[in-house]
Amino acid sequence: MLARDPLPPAVFEVNRLTLEYPTAAxxxxxxDDVSFRAGEGERLALLGPSGCGKSSILKAVAGFLKPASGAIKVRGRDVKGPGPDRIVVFQEFDQLLPWKTVRQNVEFPLRMAAKLSKAEIRERTETTLKKVGLERVIDSYPHTLSGGMKQRAAIARAxxxxxxVLLMDEPFAALDALTRSQLQRELLELAEELGFTLLFVTHSIEEAILIGTKLHLLSPHPGRTITSLDSHEFGREDIGTARLENLTREVHDLLFSPKIRKGAPENV
Ligand SMILES: Nc1ncnc2c1ncn2[C@@H]1O[C@H](COP(=O)(O)OP(=O)(O)OP(=O)(O)O)[C@@H](O)[C@H]1O
Ligand SMILES: [Mg+2]
Structure with missing residues (x-):
């Protein structure tokens, strides 16, 4: 047998995951039986049609939904519930409390954890806000910030x-194209600078390619793995190029090939 390079240690790892909901019917x-993994600093984009289970997978990784079978590990440990190592950044960053300043919003989880002194909380908050470039608006309220600043505040809070490990479920879906593009750029800059590992859910093939270093493609309901692709060589500088267009088409064909549709007649 050929010796294989060992895989780098996974930051998060989903192994043969099946998720079910009890309903009246x-x-x-x-x-159904989905597996993927991401190493340090990788950005895994989960891509698939509406209803294929993307949000359910994200909730399971966050620890809010228990697997029917399979396992989810973060840094080698089974996920048994929500934990401080993973955090969900919600759509439109509406986890920022409007009646609190940026500083108070970012301090909030540290105060709740009640592990640090007031001075330590202050210092840690200011350092984090500097890291994401928000020192100028530290005492402003969220409604006075631009979309990009709100995103940075939400990420600082995480x-x-x-x-x-940041978990994002279609954070840009409701935004206009220009804002969306600007926030994608800011997210990528922050990810490069701070090195967090990202699980990112999107409907958009191009967004998945631009944000993700890896793509994980899911079939229509119930979501099954179609394939995983490496997209780390693609970035915003490829927008409008033939190579990005080719990969977009390739991913589109994989997502919507007749072979996959056959398994899910309601999507034909
Ligand atoms: N609480 C629930 N109870 C019963 N069924 C649910 C529940 N939440 C989700 N589902 C079902 O599970 C499937 C996957 O839903 P999920 O929201 O994970 O899909 P999605 O890929 O995130 O879709 P979208 O792209 O539209 O956000 C769907 O068929 C949905 O109807
Ligand atoms: Mg969803």
């Missing part, structure tokens, strides 16, 4: 607690 299988 019986059990609904949302996700990172201040030492979480280094």
């Amino acid at each position: 019986g059990t609904v299988r949302a996700v 990172l201040v607690t030492d979480a280094d």
Whole structure:
């Protein structure tokens, strides 16, 4: 047998995951036997049609939904519930409390954890806000910030607690194209600078390619793995190029090939 390079240690690892919901009409299988992993600093984009189980997978990795079978590990440890190592950054960053300043929002999870002194909380908050370039608006309220600043504040709030796995579920879906593009750029810059590991859910093939270093493609309901692709060589500088267009087409064909459709007649 040929010796294989060992895989780098996974930051998060989903192994043969099946997710089900009990309903009045019986059990609904949302996700069927899905596996993927991401190493340090990787950005895994989960891509698939509406209803294929992307949000369910994200909730399971966050620890809010228990697997029917299979396992989820973060840094080698089984996920048994929500934990400080992972944090969900919600759509439109609406986890920022509007009646609190940026500083108070970012301090909030540290105060809740009640492990640090007031001075330590202050210092840690200021360091984190500097890291994401928000020192100028530290005492401003969220409604006075631009979309990009809100995103940075939401990410600062996640990172201040030492979480280094960020989970994002279509954070840009409701935004206009220009804002979306600007926030994608800011997210990538922050990810490169701070090195967090990202699980990112999107409907958009191009967004998945631009944000993700890896793509994981899911079939229509119930979500099954179609394939995984490496997209780390693609970035925003490829927008409008033939190579990005080719990969987009290739991913589109993989997602919508007749072979996959056959398994899910409701999507034909
Ligand atoms: N609480 C629930 N109870 C019952 N069924 C559910 C529940 N939540 C989700 N489902 C079902 O599980 C499947 C996957 O839903 P999920 O929200 O994970 O899909 P999705 O890929 O995130 O879709 P979208 O792209 O539209 O956000 C769907 O068929 C949905 O109807
Ligand atoms: Mg969803």
